[in-house]
Amino acid sequence: MKKSIRITAIYLIIIFVAVSLIGCASLKKSSGSSSSSGSVSSSEPLTGNWSMSRVSIEPELPSAVPDFIVDQVIPKSSTWKISSSGSQLKITYGGRSTWFNPMGIDINGKSTSASEGDDKKSCVFTGGGSVDIEKLPAVMSFIGDVRNISAGYSDEVGVTLTSQDKISAVITFDATGSYVSSDASKSFSYHGTITYSGKRK
Helix, strand or coil: CHHHHHHHHHHHHHHHHHCCCCCCCCCCCCCCCCCCCCCCCCCCCCCEEEEEEEEEEECCCCCCCCHHHHHHHCCCEEEEEEEEECCEEEEEECCECCCCCCCCCCCEECCCEEEECCCCCEEEEEEEEEEEEEECCHHHHHHCCCEEEEEEEEEEEEEEEEECCEEEEEEEEEEEEEEEECCEEEEEEEEEEEEEEEEEC
């Protein structure tokens, strides 16, 4: 039982703070754009609003992790917006700069870089960040004594246009860190992949 709780804690810490992909860009919601968000740009076919649906999480999370927690942190559905600023593509996820919901935890994020394919039909957004928190949010109190959490992560979000109105997205992330549980210091390391599919809105 203790081992299961420990594994659950590690996964949840990673879900909350690390993950990923292109998390933690210092992107801000634009205000007052009058252009049609659903329009297709011939020069930048990836731009627009996309209705995204989560397809898979690998490796699968332990059954001890409640589905409602997973779905809050890694949304089953969301609207992603890809826009162009000069020669650089930018992306937001349901109005956030991170593809995951940090659940109120402050993330020290790196600036996100975008590497667009020559054919303009694919782009990889690369980022990362770190976090230091004294304890998990109250909603996670059932896990037990987990505190002094320190983690760092890197992530990539690869977006590919599969047709004029459809995209696929693969998020890969690596996270490492440490935490204290029952007065003992523990460390963790994790690599994960999350897949989404999307339709143009």
